[in-house]
Amino acid sequence: xxxxxxxxxxxxxxxxxxxxxxxxxxxxxxxxxxxxxxxxxxxxxxxxxxxxxxxxxxxxxxxxxxxxxxxxxxxxxxxxxxxxxxxxxxxxxxxxxxxxxxxxxxxxxxxxxxxxxxxxxxxxxxxxxxxxxxxxxxxxxxxxxxxxxxxxxxxxxxxxxxxxxxxxxxxxxxxxxxxxxxxxxxxxxxxxxxxxxxxxxxxxxxxxxxxxxxxxxxxxxxxxxxxxxxxxxxxxxxxxxxxxxxxxxxxxxxxxxxxxxxxxxxxxxxxxxxxxxxxxxxxxxxxxxxxxxxxxxxxxxxxxxxxxxxxxxxxxxxxxxxxxxxxxxxxxxxxxxxxxxxxxxxxxxxxxxxxxxxxxxxxxxxxxxxxxxxxxxxx
Ligand SMILES: CN(C)C[C@H]1CC[C@H](N2C(=O)NCc3cnc4ccc(-c5cc(Cl)c(O)c(Cl)c5)cc4c32)CC1
Numbered sequence: 001x002x003x004x005x006x007x008x009x010x011x012x013x014x015x016x017x018x019x020x021x022x023x024x025x026x027x028x029x030x031x032x033x034x035x036x037x038x039x040x041x042x043x044x045x046x047x048x049x050x051x052x053x054x055x056x057x058x059x060x061x062x063x064x065x066x067x068x069x070x071x072x073x074x075x076x077x078x079x080x081x082x083x084x085x086x087x088x089x090x091x092x093x094x095x096x097x098x099x100x101x102x103x104x105x106x107x108x109x110x111x112x113x114x115x116x117x118x119x120x121x122x123x124x125x126x127x128x129x130x131x132x133x134x135x136x137x138x139x140x141x142x143x144x145x146x147x148x149x150x151x152x153x154x155x156x157x158x159x160x161x162x163x164x165x166x167x168x169x170x171x172x173x174x175x176x177x178x179x180x181x182x183x184x185x186x187x188x189x190x191x192x193x194x195x196x197x198x199x200x201x202x203x204x205x206x207x208x209x210x211x212x213x214x215x216x217x218x219x220x221x222x223x224x225x226x227x228x229x230x231x232x233x234x235x236x237x238x239x240x241x242x243x244x245x246x247x248x249x250x251x252x253x254x255x256x257x258x259x260x261x262x263x264x265x266x267x268x269x270x271x272x273x274x275x276x277x278x279x280x281x282x283x284x285x286x287x288x289x290x291x292x293x294x295x296x297x298x299x300x301x302x303x304x305x306x307x308x309x310x311x312x313x314x315x316x317x318x319x320x321x322x323x324x325x326x327x328x329x330x331x332x333x334x335x336x337x338x339x340x341x342x343x344x345x346x347x348x349x350x351x352x353x354x355x356x357x358x359x360x361x362x363x364x365x366x367x368x369x370x371x372x373x374x375x376x377x378x379x
Contacts, residue, residue, distance in 0.1 A: 135313035203239035242283025
């Protein structure tokens with residue numbers, strides 16, 4: 001590997017590029033101390049241009065969002081020229097017709113859709129996981145704004161993982177700072193219109209070019225979560241989820257060049273169940289104020305069918321640290337367990353944070369909780 005990624009030397013062994021999109025390149029790499037695979041998202045500051053502030057929002061979002069259906073970020077490295085985001089890697093296998101398909105690069109989720117549609121009970125499993133992730137990020141005050149099959153990967157246990165928060169917004173900050181009390185999202189209006197995700201999945205209010213009122217749907221600051229569910233960016237995610245569910249169940253998209261989202265007209269295949277049609281219709285509502293909220297989806301009859309319990313949206317990650325990992329790292333770094341725990345729980349998203357999370361991944365996958373090479377040996 002040329003010296004151009006010298007900041008990673010000794011920390012990660014970079015391998016091939018597994019994908020690129022926009023101004024980011026994603027490479028496979030191995031974490032040197034655990035041997036665990038990671039995905040490294042590399043963003044060049046020069047080519048980011050005025051999009052640089054968006055990367056800061058993306059990085060802050062990835063630090064804050066810790067959930068079983070959201071790609072985990074382990075470390076951030078910033079140099080004068082680049083940002084490196086060290087991310088959870090997914091080997092991406094899909095059960096299809098009871099055989100395993102390894103998906104090479106590219107969008108695993110698209111593979112499912114392009115090959116065939118999913119049966120309702122299969123689609124329900126995936127869609128419950130998508131609703132879980134979106135309910136969590138909305139509760140954390142974020143909107144993803146680029147929900148599409150390419151940004152939903154499968155891990156080796158066929159669990160859905162949401163990726164790419166490059167277009168996410170934190171509308172709650174705007175709302176709390178009163179910006180959204182103006183007639184348009186102050187400072188966000190051009191961003192919203194210019195950087196909404198892919199047109200096929202984008203809500204009509206985002207692509208119609210109309211300014212929409214941020215505070216029209218005044219939100220009663222309640223104690224329970226999702227009091228912000230009525231913010232425009234938040235509601236745009238619900239539209240995209242309707243497009244996603246349609247794609248899962250039908251194997252193609254509801255809108256294309258001659259069926260534009262703004263008019264909300266799409267063909268619901270007659271073989272779709274009435275319940276599926278109703279659920280999709282409740283998300284593909286033109287008026288964002290009349291669109292279903294993610295809170296209403298949590299215990300929606302269609303999502304409960306066969307499960308009889310609402311979607312669990314809270315994060316399953318525990319905040320307390322794992323004893324075995326602390327012990328191994330304290331021995332490795334020659335510190336007491338207290339010192340090690342103290343340093344790790346600062347969650348700086350430095351190499352220590354990455355080593356801790358990846359050691360925990362090893363433990364979760366039944367591999368020995370061991371760090372590979374001795375610190376003193378220079379590779
Ligand atoms: C914008 N799209 C086109 C870019 C492609 C780039 C390659 C990706 N990819 C595969 O295609 N197959 C294998 C594969 C395995 N593990 C991955 C782990 C994380 C990410 C990831 C996570 C975040 Cl948070 C993020 O922002 C980005 Cl860009 C990528 C991608 C992975 C991946 C899919 C999306």
